[in-house]
Amino acid sequence: MQADHVHTHPVNFDPTWSEPDHHEPAAEQGRAYRIGIGGPVGSGKTALTAALCRAFRGELNLAVVTNDIYTTEDADFLRRAGVLDVDRIEAVQTGCCPHTAIRDDITANLDAVETLEERHPGLELVIIESGGDNLTAVFSRGLVDRQIFVVDVAGGDKVPRKGGPGVTTADLLVINKIDLAPLVGADLEVMASDAARMRGELPVIAQSLAETPDAPVVADWVRSQLPVRTG
Amino acid sequence: MHTVALVLSDSRFPGGGHVHSGGLEEAAARGLVSDIRSLGLFLAGRLRTAGELAAIFAAASVKCHEWSTLDEELDARTPSPAQREASRAQGRATVRAGRRAWPSPVLDSLVQATPRPHHAIVLGALTGIAGGSSADAALTAAYLSVSGPASAAIRLLGLDPFAVNAQVTRLGEAIQAVADRAVSVAGLPPADLPGPGAPGLDLLAEAHVRHHKEEVRLFAS
Amino acid sequence: MKAHARVVAELVDGRTVLRELRSQSPLTLVPHRGKPGLVHLVNSASAPLGGDELDLTLIAGPGAALRIAGVAASLVLPGPKPALSRFTVHVEAAEGSTVEYLPEATVVTQRAHHAAVFTGSLEPSARLIVREMLVLGREGESPGRLTSETTVRRGERPVLSQRLEIDSLIASPAVLAGRRVLATDLRVGYEDPPSAVAGEWCSLVPLAAGGSLATALAHDAVAAQRMIGLLNRSG
Numbered sequence A: 001m002q003a004d005h006v007h008t009h010p011v012n013f014d015p016t017w018s019e020p021d022h023h024e025p026a027a028e029q030g031r032a033y034r035i036g037i038g039g040p041v042g043s044g045k046t047a048l049t050a051a052l053c054r055a056f057r058g059e060l061n062l063a064v065v066t067n068d069i070y071t072t073e074d075a076d077f078l079r080r081a082g083v084l085d086v087d088r089i090e091a092v093q094t095g096c097c098p099h100t101a102i103r104d105d106i107t108a109n110l111d112a113v114e115t116l117e118e119r120h121p122g123l124e125l126v127i128i129e130s131g132g133d134n135l136t137a138v139f140s141r142g143l144v145d146r147q148i149f150v151v152d153v154a155g156g157d158k159v160p161r162k163g164g165p166g167v168t169t170a171d172l173l174v175i176n177k178i179d180l181a182p183l184v185g186a187d188l189e190v191m192a193s194d195a196a197r198m199r200g201e202l203p204v205i206a207q208s209l210a211e212t213p214d215a216p217v218v219a220d221w222v223r224s225q226l227p228v229r230t231g
Numbered sequence B: 001m002h003t004v005a006l007v008l009s010d011s012r013f014p015g016g017g018h019v020h021s022g023g024l025e026e027a028a029a030r031g032l033v034s035d036i037r038s039l040g041l042f043l044a045g046r047l048r049t050a051g052e053l054a055a056i057f058a059a060a061s062v063k064c065h066e067w068s069t070l071d072e073e074l075d076a077r078t079p080s081p082a083q084r085e086a087s088r089a090q091g092r093a094t095v096r097a098g099r100r101a102w103p104s105p106v107l108d109s110l111v112q113a114t115p116r117p118h119h120a121i122v123l124g125a126l127t128g129i130a131g132g133s134s135a136d137a138a139l140t141a142a143y144l145s146v147s148g149p150a151s152a153a154i155r156l157l158g159l160d161p162f163a164v165n166a167q168v169t170r171l172g173e174a175i176q177a178v179a180d181r182a183v184s185v186a187g188l189p190p191a192d193l194p195g196p197g198a199p200g201l202d203l204l205a206e207a208h209v210r211h212h213k214e215e216v217r218l219f220a221s
Numbered sequence C: 001m002k003a004h005a006r007v008v009a010e011l012v013d014g015r016t017v018l019r020e021l022r023s024q025s026p027l028t029l030v031p032h033r034g035k036p037g038l039v040h041l042v043n044s045a046s047a048p049l050g051g052d053e054l055d056l057t058l059i060a061g062p063g064a065a066l067r068i069a070g071v072a073a074s075l076v077l078p079g080p081k082p083a084l085s086r087f088t089v090h091v092e093a094a095e096g097s098t099v100e101y102l103p104e105a106t107v108v109t110q111r112a113h114h115a116a117v118f119t120g121s122l123e124p125s126a127r128l129i130v131r132e133m134l135v136l137g138r139e140g141e142s143p144g145r146l147t148s149e150t151t152v153r154r155g156e157r158p159v160l161s162q163r164l165e166i167d168s169l170i171a172s173p174a175v176l177a178g179r180r181v182l183a184t185d186l187r188v189g190y191e192d193p194p195s196a197v198a199g200e201w202c203s204l205v206p207l208a209a210g211g212s213l214a215t216a217l218a219h220d221a222v223a224a225q226r227m228i229g230l231l232n233r234s235g
Ligand SMILES: Nc1nc2c(ncn2[C@@H]2O[C@H](COP(=O)(O)OP(=O)(O)OP(=O)(O)O)[C@@H](O)[C@H]2O)c(=O)[nH]1
Pocket: A039, A040, A041, A042, A043, A044, A045, A046, A047, A048, A068, A131, A132, A133, A176, A177, A178, A179, A180, A207, A208, A209, A210, A211
């Protein structure tokens, strides 16, 4: 196939060997920290995004990228909640594949993040809300620095037990809507112990946005993850 | 065929292609494409118009590196701003992926001249950088002009993937013919390259953008 | 049949005068008596016929204003032997000049094989309007083959370069969506729409290098004309 092609680069077939990449974005430190919020449909991703926006208002220079298929819906919600200016929200189209857009081909999301960074110099935090998807959908490390996976008790207490990359590998698992647990007969203790078993050391936060609309525990976790700010 | 053609035409190539339907979403929303037969007609027309234009500029960009000239000439052959935007969005995305895969001063010069280059030009540039030929680039561009919309049709209309795949396969000879024609003109000065137009696609693309502001569209184009 | 018609307009004392006006059958140019710079294009025979090669050259000197207006639709017919007919229009517009080329519809009848070529070469401050209406077959008739090519450059930059081939694929939504009439209206050197205006089957778009293009696909010429009219007004 490449008979007449002369290689000018040395080729190394050792998969563990990595060539220094001269094309890595130069000022990685300068860019905004990116947190992905994923999870099944309706689990409370947008509500958590809004809560974090409220929590960080006046504290961080932040913006949001939404992957929801109803492109204006989430944006409208955030706008109505009065937590974010319109020009700090970018919606992306995912071509019917929400997981592809956050994992296999992160182009559209990267474009959106860059657009926001250009529009708001000094941007410190970008929250990327994935479209609602299944338990196997996780963010690529090429797109986000940390990811939060949101499940809710309304889906039943089996969800953490089922596992899947979202539940097992996310940097933070949020079990949301615990106020509804008695109504749906979900056993929070079972959920917590299943989650701990599936996730090992990784943190789990159980919360109710109905009861604590500013998600203080999650906000604290986010603060603990942010790079130390200089100047 | 050089492996670069396989990599670039692979639907798993992370160049942002999966969010573009090439007018299929708008056509489907209007009921113009609803089944395998109408999809076949859509794809055949797309191949002969937008596909051929992309193949011509991809083939030309393998050897010709007058980036600004190629950019202006392709702009003049793309009257619809929505189509220009879709092309540049994919071009930019392909550069992002291509810079990691085939780092090269040639690519740097392309980005310097045109920070958001047209997709077809990037395809040609990357093919050339990797050691591929104009024929590789033309075939890649021609194939991509139908494979993306075909996959969008599966996602939007729930069409039988085997039937859609067979439909794309049936276009094989036409794809090759488009690529051959593109290669035959690729050496012309950029100003003399043919500009096959696609009034239908242009109108669908503009309507897609307009509808996007009013209701839900799942694809960027 | 080969024919070459030619108009050269110049600005003399603030008025456009026709320095040269050459008709050659079947291309007949008739200057309007009252309006300087207005010339009617009359296709004398039912031209073009297969095998015909017709050329029309329009030249506007600095500041001149030339308008060529069609009188009736031209019917493209197959010739006695199967051969291509070709109609080439070439415009050269100098600094500050205006050329408007406004022919009536071109109807491509069954078995005709026609090429319509338009090239425009404009100085940066020149203005151009080109209207084109292609009708594919008379009512109920399937069309012949048509290639339409438009290339306009302003100064060094290409403004528009489009080639349309009408063949078996016109039914494709990507091409003409089975519509019989394609109308376009190109304007260069006028105020461009700030952004695209689009309807279902029509749009008015700003071109990348300046200039704007209105396009309509319709089932009949009247509808196409109406869409173009609406677009140019709303732009
Ligand atoms: N009772 C209760 N309702 C909640 C809680 N958090 C969110 N909700 C409600 O759950 C519904 C869905 O929340 P969203 O934030 O839109 O969920 P989402 O994950 O963004 O949904 P998609 O984007 O559609 O996947 C909304 O009606 C919220 O008001 C909670 O802690 N308790």
